[in-house]
Amino acid sequence: MDFLANLQLAFSVIFQPDNLLFCFIGCLIGTLVGVLPGLGPVATISLLLPSTFHIGPVSAIIMLGGIYYGAMYGGSITSILVNIPGEAASVVTCLDGYQMARQGRAGPALGISAFGSFIAGTLATVLIMMIAPPLARFALEFGPPEYFALMFLGLTVLTYLASGSMVKALMMACVGIFLGTVGTDTISGIERFTYRSYTLMDGIGLIPVIMGLFGVSEVLINIEEACKQQIYQTRLSSLMPTLRDWKDSIFSIIRGTFVGFFLGVLPGGGAVIASFASYAVEKKFSRHPERFGSGAIEGVAGPEAANNAASQGAFIPLLTLGIPANVVMAILLGALLIHNIKVGPLLIKDHPSLFWGVLGSMYVGNVMLLILNVPLIGIWVKILKIPYPILFPLILLFCLIGVYSVNNNIYEVVIMILFGVVGYLMKKFAYEGAPLILAFVLSPLLENALRQSLIMSDGDFFIFFSRPISLLLILAAFFLLVLPLLPGLRRRPQGGDLD
């Protein structure tokens, strides 16, 4: 029984005391970050990335992964109690979660999102265990053209799903690819766009760019708009949902898991899309769709399950193909590369304890989150009450230290501030940061795959269409690119408008 042996390996890795500790720290910090406004999981993971250089790769990824799904849960706490999503994936939770809190049912709302996340996490872990190994074996047959096609599809999916204009999202992807080409060209050794800058020779660092675009810019926007929060005064007597709540939401959780998981696996998809999709599905399935928006527990349970399943599903393309499905996975890819681990189809075979250990940690992490959050809700609520004028200098300071400590290079701090301004302007003019970052990370991989493919085919672009897998992927990407142009199909799924 391969499956059981793998499961055993997974648990033997995660139950090592130090891994357990890092998983716990990750979940704790993740929840904290999810609760704090203006510091998303992306910024936090990049912030803590340098501190994982001293620990082993397995523990590092376990901790960073814990931050990711911890933040998902923390985000729902603020959505329910304050109607402010701690991060994007819990925007939907606000709709019904906050209404439940206003009706004095904050406890069950928090409870069902924890249980929903737990059930989804459990199912998703089993699904990953079943899907990942065969997918990795399949991916061994991938050559440069297939990799290029897959990354091209991933970028297209992300721009297609962008909440604003698709043209703008594509533009951001182009900017990201360009930024990724800055530095010394790996094939010819020629410096590109460095202008003799020592800092730029190794390329623009991922961490300064991310901290700028997602950390500093968020703070700048908040300073300008002076976010004020009001916590809904509610007594949290019990987090346990009633039997009726369970009956209402159990199928929503299961549906949410499957919707979320498959959207998570898709390159470019991820938790945000998954939660919106699940909400729409629940509304369709419900016998009383009119209750949605006024405190329907299904509207909390489904999306919460979906965003958790999606954040786990997103590990599949990373761990089997070496291709990050979203920005968080892109940073994890960076972390693996820093630890000298070659990411790709051979990862499961070469580093079984890493792959199965990470999977095991997701499962244990979910249990931890559940246990952690029942007694800690009170503390999270207190943290929510810290006023932003006091909080934001600390957030900025963490960004500054985080970036400086990567290479002890002051110019990277300047790059971060620069990208903070760029990110601020992008938010002002409704350009999304996610396609830029994903393209930026994929850029070197994409370029190598493209150049190798062209060398293989003697300069013939037809190579992408003559191999069945790459043909299929390229066709899918073109389909998505043309879809918005077709009459009658103009409306793309948009993040913001649900009704």
Place this chain on the structure above:
Amino acid sequence: MKKPDRTSSLVWLGFAILICVESLRLPLGSLREPGPGFLPLLVGGILAGLSTISFVQARMGSPADRQGPWDASKRWKNLLGVLFSLLTYALALETLGFLLATFLLLVFLFRFGMESQRWTWAIAGGAIASLCCYVVFELWLRTQLPGGILGF
């Protein structure tokens, strides 16, 4: 659509042209063996095309008089203050050292960042927070923070 979209797409168009011009100075190689300038030129070209489309879309859309992204009532002065202090921090960090620079930055941000805190609060908060960071990052996580004039 709106005027901001027109402005922003023109900015991106300019950026795209700059990318193309700069890429042309690199060896382009051939299709058989693409050189280092190949991909940047390609994405520069695509970006130029997309920004043009975006510009045309913005012009064709109805000229709604929606408020632009700049609202005079917003606190842009605070914003500039924060940016200025961050840049100064970056440039002064290695001279002043982590503890002193961080303390000054935090006092400034607490006092002038968003809502003015009392001086006593700003100074105490700045001192405590910079000391805590020093303990966590320098002593515990062994991050190499600059010592500067204070020498530690």
